[in-house]
Amino acid sequence: MSRQIGEVILDLKNVSLSFGGVKALTDISFDVREHEIRAIIGPNGAGKSSMLNVINGVYRPQQGEIVLRGQHFSKMNPYKAAKAGISRTFQNIALFKGMNVIDNLMTGRNLKIRSNLIQQAFWWGPARREELAHRAKVEEVIDFLEIQHIRKTPVGRLPYGLQKRVDLGRALAMEPSILLLDEPMAGMNVEEKQDMCRFILDVNDQFGTTIVLIEHDMAVVMDISDRVVVLDYGKKIGDGAPDAVRANPEVISAYLGASH
């Protein structure tokens, strides 16, 4: 492998999040290093999605802070996160169902568009040149994910597995430095899962993108991630390399079940 795992790029310090009386996350700290694949696992309701939502600013934790490339954020918000190069996919696909694949991917380029509304409306001069450049970028993503045949198909008409791939494509179109994947393989069959694994590894390898992913399929997690953090009832109960985590007795009893 040519990729080299670098310095800590994202550091979460003592994050706590509660909704009214429900404690979703309690005093959680972990870090993510540049170019690594970092998995978050845990049983249902462990707080995995909440964790991702804290990272990209959808939820504001009551305590703790996020350090992104040395910059401290006590209040992250989705716009800031996106500006800082964090993009994500969603557990229940959040695409524009009536729009085709190209248009959905183009929305991923939104933050990078410089021309104003009026220029875009008339598709004139710089706006036109800019859109062509963005479209070229989107075509690269389409080529990368091998979805040329559905370029012009409305997303709502696609099978679930392909929608997931388009969702990933939209996140990639942002050219993120950190990619958050919320259960990218949920509900997929074996073949689709293998494809998705391949794409995740390729993204990591070819673009050096740092990846934080939530996944239920233990085989997948243990296979592709560099380090794993384990949550249970909003608390961190394990952190480390896949083998170490697998051997951790607390993790075994909480998540894998006693029989493993």
Place this chain on the structure above:
Amino acid sequence: MAESASPQALDTFPRLLIHHAQVRGGKTAMREKDLGIWQSWTWTAVADEVRALACGLAEMGFQRGENLAIVGDNRPRMYMMMTAVQCLGGVPLPLYQDAVANEMLFVLLDAEVRFVFVEDQEQVDKVLEIQAQLPQLEHVLYDDPRGMRHYTLPFIHDIRELMAMGRIHNRNHPDLLTGEVAAGSADDVSVMLYTSGTTGKPKGVRLTHHAFISAARGGAEFDHLSADEDILSYLPMAWVGDHLFSFAQAMVTGFTINCPESAETVMTDLREIGPTYYFAPPRVFENLLTQVMIRMEDASLIKQKMFHAFMAVARRSGAEILDGQRVPLADRLLYVLGNLLVYGPLKNVLGMSRIRVAYTAGAAIGPDLFRFYRSIGINLKQLYGQTETCAYVCLQPDGEIKFDSVGKPAPGVEVKIADNGEILVKGPMLLKEYYKRPDATAEAINAEGYFMTGDAGLFDDDGHLKIIDRAKDVGKLANGAMYAPNYLENKLKFFPYIKEAVVFGDRREMVCAFINIDIGAVGNWAERRGIAYSGYTDLAAKSEVHALIQESIEQVNGELVGEGALADSQIHRFLILHKELDPDDDELTRTRKVRRNFVAEKYAVLIDALYSGRSSQFIETAVKFEDGRQGKVAADLAIRDVKTFGIAGRAA
């Protein structure tokens, strides 16, 4: 490269390429869709890249007469590589890109291949998988660098490296290639194509420049092809038809070949290119029609009514109008209106608006299907040929189209029927030899120089050739009546719900059949009736589906009663197989022809059940998935009796 432009000198493909670069250098020779945009190469650019490729090969030590394997989808550089190899007097050897590594092994060993040019990482992996068994293999070249970053083995090269090397070589030895091209002769082997192997191990068919150029010229004159044609090159490069249409004819006439973006985008690319000249096997036409019909059923009521009303007009007189026959004025006017409202838009959706000539071959085409395309004004014709004859024996002339014949002998071809019904052909397009198989060559070409096609056929009163079956497949039932299995299977396959059929009956009391349903068509049929199913095996086991298929078979029996000698071939019993026949399980050839004997052996227990009168049979079958894993499919198959019809003038 000084070449005279006289036609006599244009007797090898490299010379033809140089000729086109001189007379139409600025015209587009090839297109390929990449990153959503059609990229083009002019004839000059093609000649330039071919020169770089050839010089690069020379630099790497490629020898005259050597074979170079080409494995991949249709890509401009793959076609260019063919000519580059031919420039050096070598023989390009295209392989089927979907063949698994072990299938490639036989051919690569047989042809003693030192150089392999593959499309992408997937194919490189396949070659690496069998590399240990290929002592001769020295170089693996690849076209698409994607995913190849970590392949550091010294014998794997990016094709761009080879071309850069070739350009330097060309600067240092500017006369080398000219000399090599001049040393080539029309009687040199220009390509080697392995037969798909319906019987035994594949054989390498060696065809000369003269053979392919004669076939291409004959076909081009027959259909008045010009340098302005556009063709979509999407069929496997290893198949003789693609080599004739996308390579030889393009090289002879100078028209443009268009390579689709990927196998999945062919339909979109077809629409965007709008070819004027088109080739597809019957199943492609069938799939297109099925899609149209499925979408029409979902269309609004007005559209449906309009479609059916105008299709009735087209059925009545569309084909006749295309053939230039007399048609009542009212129909002619209705047809013009229909063209505006239905046929034109339909052709546009199919990507067939600009088609002047379309061909189909490789399997029998259903009369309804054939007539459908002709009736909406697409000049669809049939041809007949084999790998050994450059896919060039018979063609249907414009205006003389019969769905059950393959037309008249093509220009320069002599066809005669042997006493046993076998079709014999002679002409410039015949193979030179089978590679390393003088025994097979001697067996295939008789003392008078006729190639024995192995097909049984007959000429009708108008001199059109009609193919009945493979000569060796034509058998007899226990009562002595003629039995032509392919003929029966084709009749069954003409039904949209039946994808594949295998019939049995040779030396038996009665004819029975295995059926594969068409998951698309039957699935849609089931959905509309609210029949839930989980997949092929489940759908195939539904009794409603059995009833549907039974109806079709009874219709076939009804037709057979009226066909004299074949009346005894009515199908008595059938079952629907629990899995689709698949080339990966060796049940079909790569060109999707049924391997009858293999299937009979593999499913012997089912045949026994058919003939022993049982009403169901349990079976478990091993299957190979696309990624090479193994699995098992098991089912309890129902067997049904079909109504047969009494033969007139004979006691039942």
